[in-house]
Amino acid sequence: MHSELPAVPGTTPMPEHRVAISERGSFCHATCACGWYSPARRSRDLTRREAEDHLAAEGADPG
Numbered sequence: 664m665h666s667e668l669p670a671v672p673g674t675t676p677m678p679e680h681r682v683a684i685s686e687r688g689s690f691c692h693a694t695c696a697c698g699w700y701s702p703a704r705r706s707r708d709l710t711r712r713e714a715e716d717h718l719a720a721e722g723a724d725p726g
């Protein structure tokens with residue numbers, strides 16, 4: 664029984680995750696170097712938490 668996923672050429676197995684928080688007016692959102700981004704929030708605290716959730720979900724260390 665073979666259930667291995669085929670390797671995809673041209674993709675890095677571990678993309679870098681670097682989260683930055685951008686503010687626009689009273690809203691802010693987090694963006695990551697991997698292409699992920701959070702929805703715009705009015706709470707920077709919530710944005711930071713979502714960014715940390717993303718890093719944790721991807722297995723990356725925050726900071």
Ligand SMILES: [Zn+2]
Nearest residue numbers: 680695697699
């Ligand atoms: Zn990421």
